[in-house]
Amino acid sequence: MNIIILSILLLLCHNCSGSSNTKNREIIQVKSENDVVWIVQLSDLHFSVHHPERALDFQKFVSSTLSMINPSLVLITGDLTDGKSKDHLVMKQNEEEWVEYQKTMENVIQMSGLDRSIFYDLRGNHDNFGVPTVGGTFDFFSNYSITGQLGRSQSVNSVTLQTSSRNLLFVSLDSTMSTGLRGPTNLFGHPTDQLLTELNSHLSQWDSTSSKLLTKIAFGHFPLSFSTPTTSKKNLKQIFLNQSITAYLCGHLHSKFGKNLKRHHEVDYETDGNLIQLNVHQKGSSSNKNCQNGGKKVDEFWELEMGDWRKSRAIRIMAIDKGRVSFIDTDLKTGSKEILILPTYPLDSRYMSTNMLNKYKCQSMEDTSHIRALVFSSVIIASVKVRIYDSSHGELYMVLEALMSKNDNLYTVPWNSEAFVDPSPSRYWLEIEAIDINDEIVSTELMPFSLNGLRADLSWTWIELFVMGCQ
Ligand SMILES: *[C@@H]1O[C@H](CO)[C@@H](O)[C@H](O)[C@H]1NC(C)=O
Ligand SMILES: *[C@@H]1O[C@H](CO)[C@@H](O)[C@H](O)[C@H]1NC(C)=O
Numbered sequence: 001m002n003i004i005i006l007s008i009l010l011l012l013c014h015n016c017s018g019s020s021n022t023k024n025r026e027i028i029q030v031k032s033e034n035d036v037v038w039i040v041q042l043s044d045l046h047f048s049v050h051h052p053e054r055a056l057d058f059q060k061f062v063s064s065t066l067s068m069i070n071p072s073l074v075l076i077t078g079d080l081t082d083g084k085s086k087d088h089l090v091m092k093q094n095e096e097e098w099v100e101y102q103k104t105m106e107n108v109i110q111m112s113g114l115d116r117s118i119f120y121d122l123r124g125n126h127d128n129f130g131v132p133t134v135g136g137t138f139d140f141f142s143n144y145s146i147t148g149q150l151g152r153s154q155s156v157n158s159v160t161l162q163t164s165s166r167n168l169l170f171v172s173l174d175s176t177m178s179t180g181l182r183g184p185t186n187l188f189g190h191p192t193d194q195l196l197t198e199l200n201s202h203l204s205q206w207d208s209t210s211s212k213l214l215t216k217i218a219f220g221h222f223p224l225s226f227s228t229p230t231t232s233k234k235n236l237k238q239i240f241l242n243q244s245i246t247a248y249l250c251g252h253l254h255s256k257f258g259k260n261l262k263r264h265h266e267v268d269y270e271t272d273g274n275l276i277q278l279n280v281h282q283k284g285s286s287s288n289k290n291c292q293n294g295g296k297k298v299d300e301f302w303e304l305e306m307g308d309w310r311k312s313r314a315i316r317i318m319a320i321d322k323g324r325v326s327f328i329d330t331d332l333k334t335g336s337k338e339i340l341i342l343p344t345y346p347l348d349s350r351y352m353s354t355n356m357l358n359k360y361k362c363q364s365m366e367d368t369s370h371i372r373a374l375v376f377s378s379v380i381i382a383s384v385k386v387r388i389y390d391s392s393h394g395e396l397y398m399v400l401e402a403l404m405s406k407n408d409n410l411y412t413v414p415w416n417s418e419a420f421v422d423p424s425p426s427r428y429w430l431e432i433e434a435i436d437i438n439d440e441i442v443s444t445e446l447m448p449f450s451l452n453g454l455r456a457d458l459s460w461t462w463i464e465l466f467v468m469g470c471q
Contacts, residue, residue, distance in 0.1 A: 024152055025205065026159040028118065030072050030168075034410045036321040036344060037161055037168055038374060039073040040066060041219070043251025044308035046126065047101050048082035049094060054310060055104045061332040062315070063111035069317060069340065069376045072161050073170060074114065077251040077306070078124025078221030080145065091129040098140040105146060119146045120159065120172055124221040124252065125186045128176045156198040160206065166213045168320055171202045173220040173236075175227060189222030193230045196239055203243040215323055219249040223261070223305050226252060241267055241299040246325050246353065248303045249318075261305035262351065264455070300353055307331075319344045319374055322367055327351075328444075338379050339442040341432050344410075345372040346417070349425035349450035350457075368417040368451065371402075371430075373444075374409050379436040384411040388420070389429045389446070396429065396446075404432075417451055425450035 030037055042062065047055045066074065081097035084090070109116050123141050131138045142148040147157070155175070161168040175189035191199075199218075206214050218240060229235045240248055253261055306329055307314035318327035321344035328342050346368075371386050384404040389396035404411035411432075420428050426448040433443035448456045 024154045024157040025202070026117070026157075028072065028159060028161050030161045030163050032163045034321075034407060035163065035165065036319055036372070036374065036410055037072050037163065037166075038069070038317060038319040038342070039075065039170075040069060040071040041075045041077060041249055041306055041316040041318065042309055043077040043221075043306050043314070044079040044124065044310050045076070045101075046079055046082040046308070046310040047097050047104065048084065049096050049100075050084075050086045051082070052100075055100050057313065057332070058309060059104050059107050059111075061313070061336045063108045064336040064378070065315065065332060065340075066108065066112035066114055068336070068378045070114070071317070072118060073159065074119045075170070075172070075219050075249065076119070076121040077219055077249060078122045078176075079126040079251065079308075079310075080121060080124065080141070081127060082310075083126050083129045091126075093127075093130060093138045093140050095140055098144040102144040116146065117150065120152075120157070120170075120219075121145045121147050122172055122219070122221055123174050123176045125176055125189075128186060154198070155195050156202050158202040158205065162212075166215065166320075166323065167206045167209065169203070169206055169214065169216045171199065171216070171218045173199055173218065175220060175222060175236075187226065189220065189227040191227055191230055191236055193232050193234065196230060196234055196236070199236075199239050200243065203239070203245065213323055215320055215325070216243060216245040217247050217249065217325075218245050221250060222252050223250050224248070224263075224265070224303055237265055240301050241265065244299065245301045247301055247318075249316075250303065250305050251308065253305050261307075263303045264300065264351075264353075265303060266300035266354070302351060302353065304351075317342055317374075317376075321345055321372055321374075336378075337442075338440070339375065339377040339381070339434050339436065341384075341434055341442065341444050342374040342376075343372070343430060343432050343444060343447060344374055345370070346420075346430065346449040346451055349448045349455060352425065352450055352453060352455040354453055354455070370412040370414050371404070372410060372412050373404065373432045375411055375432075375434050376409060377434070377436065379438070379440070381406075382435050382437050382439075384435075385433045386413060387431045387433065389431070390427060391429055391448075392424070392427050399428075420449075421451045423454070425454035425456040 045054060045058060080101050083093050127141050135142055156171065156173050158169060158171040173195060175191040175195060203216055224237050227236050306316045313332045314329060315332055316327055316329050317340065318325065319342055324345060324347055326342060326344045326347055375381060375384055386402055386404055387398055388400040390399045402413045404413040422428065428449055429446045430449050431443055431446050433441060435441050450456065
């Protein structure tokens with residue numbers, strides 16, 4: 001009798017904690033034989049009654065692209081609808097646009113064959129023009145977004161992709177919620193202290209789970225430079241640094257301020273003393289079981305703004321391959337692409353994290369044995385090749401060419417990585433080329449890589465020079 005009552009109590013209790021957790025702390029089991037997981041990000045769709053082509057193109061090109069890529073998550077980081085009158089003078093929510101958004105997303109879900117629950121859409125400032133209260137008269141987001149329909153009603157939500165060896169934690173934040181001001185006053189995100197507390201809690205949910213490796217990624221609408229501090233003067237950057245996230249994915253800026261809106265953030269060490277301490281710590285870390293975090297926590301992350309769907313038809317594919325994060329930003333301006341290639345190892349030295357240096361020292365943790373790339377295609381691929389160029393003599397000189405072998409979407413080839421360890425993070429450049437059965441050739445842009453965690457700080461003209469020089 002007692003046992004029965006106890007079990008009922010336990011069941012009830014399990015349910016109460018479960019129900020609060022399931023909606024805004026989701027877990028998705030992912031099968032990943034090759035220890036690689038990939039996701040897609042889209043942003044700033046601005047579906048508008050005055051521009052029906054935005055939604056039409058989205059439906060047509062994003063469905064087929066998603067179906068080809070088959071990502072584990074689809075993140076849509078805000079400004080789902082435009083909320084502007086034709087003359088741009090009046091800004092308010094337009095239900096017609098929300099109906100269009102909902103219909104388009106339904107079709108995309110159907111046509112791509114993906115599960116609705118892997119879609120995460122967020123409010124942007126345009127989705128909040130003239131919305132005085134959440135759940136109020138003009139809050140169409142709550143009714144028409146996927147987030148709203150799935151009952152993810154909190155301003156912070158998280159989803160963990162679990163593989164057999166890793167937890168990949170994605171945390172979304174909505175910093176528009178407390179303000180329903182009309183633009184341009186809501187051009188900024190306004191995170192509150194409450195939001196930062198929730199963010200901390202979500203980001204640390206796996207910290208004590210030592211049986212699995214952990215990667216943390218946050219996503220929101222506003223870049224950090226467009227996010228105000230809270231009333232107690234705290235900010236998102238502090239939280240992200242403290243929580244050792246790898247990247248913060250955002251939108252909002254379109255391509256107005258240039259194409260390359262990616263920033264590396266790190267702790268400003270005030271004295272050399274701190275830096276010395278850091279180095280000492282790194283040396284001692286090789287036997288540390290905690291090697292995946294570099295032994296010593298290095299406080300840094302990448303902020304990756306992605307451009308917009310509205311005009312640029314931008315789409316980002318990001319991979320986490322053995323914990324290493326890589327991405328390509330491309331566009332569907334000319335329609336969906338038949339082949340998309342994402343090199344996942346070695347990593348692009350322009351977007352390197354310094355703590356890769358630690359990882360490299362943990363030889364047992366870091367698998368440097370193969371060059372790896374994901375190839376997605378809607379046509380049959382005949383072959384995939386990697387080429388490496390040495391730029392040290394002022395021109396590109398090919399030093400390696402090899403055929404890669406296929407294992408699902410992943411193509412790999414063994415190499416002698418030691419031979420490419422170099423003090424210059426822009427000496428060696430990588431290119432992957434796929435040829436389909438109709439002899440169509442698609443190759444990646446040339447990409448500098450570094451094996452020792454050194455970051456290349458290159459201007460685009462440099463890269464353009466090489467790209468042009470090669471072709
Ligand atoms: C959202 O849906 C609820 C329930 O159907 C409805 O009462 C409410 O008016 C809707 N809100 C908006 C802004 O349309
Ligand atoms: C840093 O994160 C830890 C949890 O990992 C938390 O306990 C602590 O309060 C955070 N510090 C700040 C300044 O946010």
